[in-house]
Amino acid sequence: MPNGPSIRSGDDDENRSRGQLALITFVKDRPGHDCWYAIDTAKIKKELGWVPAHKFEEGIRETVFWYVDNQEWVKQVLGKSAGL
DSSP, X not given: OOSSOOTTTTOSOHHHHHHHHTTOOOOOOOTTOOSOOOOOOHHHXXXXXXXXXXXXXXXXXXXXXXXXXXXXXXXHHHHHHTTO
């Protein structure tokens, strides 16, 4: 499992997180691929005055929760992209 922010950090609903963690499949890193990608938002902040509405940890956790809670939608979208 890579080092870095965890989707579980700061999670108040421990039971929900345990169930979602069971759905995650961890894979070995592929040779030549970075384990950690950092994003520098300095340029967009300076030139456009943009700031993120959410901290990364909060946003990724909510995104994972949304996909888990909306699996029927995901199946429908995946079926369409597969031509089913």
